Amino acid sequence: MHRLFVGIDPPFEVKDAVMEIMGGIIGARWQSEEQLHITLRFLGERSPREANDIAECLSFVEARPVAMGFEDIGQFDRKGRTESLWLGVRPADDIRYLHKKVSRALEGLKIRPDTRSYLPHMTLARFSRGAGTLDHFMSRHGGFRIPPFMVTDFCLFESQLTADGAVYSIVERYEFAQGSLFEFDDPPGFRPPRNAEEWVA
Numbered sequence: 001m002h003r004l005f006v007g008i009d010p011p012f013e014v015k016d017a018v019m020e021i022m023g024g025i026i027g028a029r030w031q032s033e034e035q036l037h038i039t040l041r042f043l044g045e046r047s048p049r050e051a052n053d054i055a056e057c058l059s060f061v062e063a064r065p066v067a068m069g070f071e072d073i074g075q076f077d078r079k080g081r082t083e084s085l086w087l088g089v090r091p092a093d094d095i096r097y098l099h100k101k102v103s104r105a106l107e108g109l110k111i112r113p114d115t116r117s118y119l120p121h122m123t124l125a126r127f128s129r130g131a132g133t134l135d136h137f138m139s140r141h142g143g144f145r146i147p148p149f150m151v152t153d154f155c156l157f158e159s160q161l162t163a164d165g166a167v168y169s170i171v172e173r174y175e176f177a178q179g180s181l182f183e184f185d186d187p188p189g190f191r192p193p194r195n196a197e198e199w200v201a
Contacts, residue, residue, distance in 0.1 A: 002051045041099065070144075
């Protein structure tokens with residue numbers, strides 16, 4: 001069986017910038033650089049045949065490159081305690097649309113629809129009971145942001161659970177095609193950063 005999800009693999013410069021703010025919360029399980037991604041659709045455990053069908057269906061998703069940045073640090077809570085810390089995607093609507101296109105491409109495979117509201121984000125850390133508070137971290141990094149960069153593909157990932165945490169590997173990378181219905185222009189004032197320091201505003 002293969003544990004699969006569809007997501008965006010950010011450029012290494014973006015991951016490097018995000019890694020710079022990690023730390024300072026007791027008991028937090030911080031994501032490694034290799035684990036940083038934006039989930040578009042979680043697919044769960046799939047047989048080899050299902051995995052092949054999924055990979056083929058995703059090849060029909062057409063999209064143009066889209067500008068995406070990161071802004072706002074938030075948290076997911078459950079039963080009164082924080083479960084995870086995340087970095088929000090901005091603008092979110094473009095990635096939500098890509099999420100819908102991916103879901104549509106998989107409709108014929110009898111994959112259970114995802115009924116939860118989709119919030120594009122990058123997970124930074126997960127927490128167990130007894131973890132420290134977020135106050136100091138938020139006071140230092142609450143205004144962290146990464147200006148827009150161009151997303152030119154999405155990936156099918158496989159997740160392998162180990163004693164040291166999840167290990168993600170890219171099964172297939174899907175380059176965005178030109179001339180599709182996914183029409184988004186660069187945001188006003190956009191230009192590619194010249195060096196790694198420019199990823200962090």
